[in-house]
Amino acid sequence: MAAVYIFIFIFGLALGSFVNVLIYRVPEGKSIIAPPSACPSCGKRLSPLDLIPVVSWLLLMGKCRYCKARISPRYLFVELLTGAAVIGLFLKFGTSFAFLAFTYLIVILIAIFFIDADHRIIPDELVIAGLAGGVIVMAYNILFPGQMIYGGGKWWLPLAGILSGSGLLLLVAIIGMLVYRTDDAMGMGDVKLFAPIGMFLGWQLTLEALFLSIILAGIASLLLIILRKKNKKDTIPFGPFIVIGAYLCIILGWDIIKWYTGLL
Ligand SMILES: [Zn+2]
Structure with missing residues (x-):
């Protein structure tokens, strides 16, 4: 049973990383699909490893792997918030x-x-x-x-x-x-x-x-x-x-x- 909640939470975190894309690209009128995510500081394209929600931010201690620029903790917060919100919906509505x-x-x-x-x-x-x-x-x-x-x-x-x-x-x-x-x-x-x-x-x-x-x-x-x-x-x-x-x-x-x- 716990496995289901862990799965739903990870699903929520992944959606949270998409929410981050929306937050930064929609107001600038940029496409939300292409180009792939890049570091806002050095412009280096992020590898799939850098895009794992929460884990990658923690492993890199909130810094870009390439230029060491600080990555706002808000990315992490938005992912966790979305994960929590989705868990709340799952508790309420189930599958x-x-x-x-x-x-x-x-x-x-x-x-x-x-x-x-x-x-x-x-x-x-x-x-x-x-x-x-x-x-x-x-x-x-x-x-x-x-x-x-x-x-x-x-x-x-x-x-x-x-x-x-x-x-x-x-x-x-x-x-x-x-x-x-x-x-x-x-x-x-x-x-x-x-x-x-x-x-x-x-x-x-x-x-x-x-x-x-x-x-x-x-x-x-x-x-x-x-x-x-x-x-x-x-x-x-x-x-x-x-x-x-x-x-x-x-x-x-x-x-x-x-x-x-x-x-x-
Ligand atoms: Zn960078």
Whole structure:
């Protein structure tokens, strides 16, 4: 049994190394397939041995084998984070279509987490890749209604998910623009990001993810102001909080809804 988890974790680490490729190449508009990975410092092509997730970084002590330039520990962190996220999905969904579907989504979301934190952009390419996956999820749910990934829902739930996430956020953005008379009250990237999330989560969990991400972003902003890292005029990217909110809702969403409605 442990062997299965080790296998899934290694699978997650390998996906994590692909996430690293997405994080560094998508914002620069480079192909994610060719050319093969090279050291950003000396440009030397990395051998397959250098590309083994986690192990190669540890063996080389975070330095390039050829020029000894320091390789950011973030590569390692992204691999481990993706591995952990995939294990979490496997614990929740086991061997199922839902596991594969959410693993696909989470690869895209982790890449967006770091790209938005670094560059304050949510690349359209990743949103479109997410939507393409969402269309497959929707088709699967229509073909196999008994195995729906949104707790006993209807076929139109993915479309309702787009409304409850992107729709609501767009409404907030429009109101913000009218009130503040600017056109940058809310990043349109965040509105777009909720479209694939909505298709994978259905409308209930998407709404929950939206509330959760707003609360998390609010707490983080408050902490940064208290710690005097930021002042009130600064903004923080919202994308990373949307990603955390969405992942928490994928894993715990229905449990939170059941617990909450039990209180009422
Ligand atoms: Zn090098």
